[in-house]
Amino acid sequence: MDSIILAGLDGERTWSIEHYLARGGYRALRKLVEEKIPPGDVIAEVKKSVLRGRGGAGFPTGLKWSFMPRGAGIEKYLVCNSDEGEPGTFKDRDILRYNPHAVIEGMAIAAWATGAQRGYNYIHGEVWAIYERFEQAIAQARAHGFLGPNILGTDFGFELNAHHGWGAYICGEETGLLESIEGKKGQPRYKPPFPASFGLYGKPTTINNTETFAAVPWIILNGADKYLELGKPNNGGTKIFSVSGHVERPGVHELPLGTPFARLLELCGGVRGGRSLKACIPGGSSAPVLPGAIMMDLTLDYDAIAKAGSMLGSGAVIVMDETVCMVRALERLSYFYHEESCGQCTPCREGTGWLYRLVHRIEHGRGRPEDLDLLDNVAGNIMGRTICALGDAAAMPVRSFVKHFRDEFAYHIEHGKCLVPREVQREGSTFHVAPR
DSSP states (O other), rough: OSSSSSSTOSSTTTTTTHHHHHTTHHHHHHHHHTTTTTTTHHHHHHHHHBOOOOOTTOOHHHHHTSOOOOTTOOOOOOEEEEEEOOTTOSSHHHHHHEEEHHHHHHHHHHHHHOOOOOEEEEEEETTTTHEEEEEHHHHHHHTTTSSSSSSSGOOOBBEEEEOOOOOOGGGGGGHHHHHHTTTEEEEEOOSSSSSTTOOOOOOEEEEHHHHHHHHHHHHHHHHHHHHHHHHBOOOOSSSEEEEEEESOOOOOEEEEEEEEHHHHHHHHHHHHHGOEEEEEEEESSSSSOEEEEHHHTEEEEEEEEHHTTTOOOEEEEEEEEETOHHHHHHHHHHHHHHHHHHHHOOOOOOHHHHHHHHHHHTTOOOOOHHHHHHHHHHHHTTTTTTSSSSHHHHHHHHHHHHHHHOOOOOOOHHHSSSOHHHHHHHHOOOOOOOOO
């Protein structure tokens, strides 16, 4: 079995509750409430599965759930982070489009385990149709007794609402997301305190990614051991990869963790036009880029990608062939992070603009030899010095592009033009030049 979240989604109206029930949906939730399985046992099972956060950070899900305070009478919240704004990432919207009830059931199970009474799914602001579909799914689940004050006729209650964001990348950061739900400007909070002790409306809160919640029902129904068997040690289960760039068939694929990257590339039809693989960003645009030769020898799991110097992240695989000018690609990415900085932290607010202007200068023939060391210095002075990880997200691509493709940057500086001819770039590049 290669997939669990995307399995069985080849029919019509797969998003409907009737289709989900026919596939065995809500059996895991029914099992918990009817057998009254202790919340601690549920958390232990999720811990045993080694389910790691599928939004990018890879933090152990069961461990995060265990941080929530126990005891009755404590108001607690559960939040699903569906603010999928990272360039190259488009898996969560497909889960919500075709299998929303898996997310709802996963959240209800998490509510049982953590004692949360109310949940919110924060949905990216540029996918309004997905928001509407999730609202429909909530209504269906409530009508069938899977949400509300007395789920399946028991005293267990959980209310769920969808919250529509407005397309700000910074709201993908969990505390910026909480601020946005509260109606405030989406800016990250200082931590500590962490959300498990002071989260939404100042109450204990657990936040997980869409894909993370969608995997939970399968784990509860089939067991942690079977989930572990799908992946590899310390990398349990499957992962959904959104593949874009220079492949014949861009799209979304669910594969066991530990699958060779070469296999994923094969499923996408290989590099477009039979060209060679030049580079790949394995985990969304904030992950460090890796040369194609390194990437082809890797397996797709958290540990292997980290050992190679990058991150599995959200599983957004951006493939670049020989037509890509790496300076031009970095210019586009640097512009994005400069524009999306919320401006709260000086290193990020000033540093992301500085990085973009330096790369822009090199790309347009005005670079200086010392700019390469300056890029690394500025990036290094951003990393680890900001409230949230956006500063690191802006700095890591810069450092990795310069590290692995320094010759291209040096060529731009020395010759005032691209090493890859413009006509070749026009043949295949998917990156757009940043506004001037």
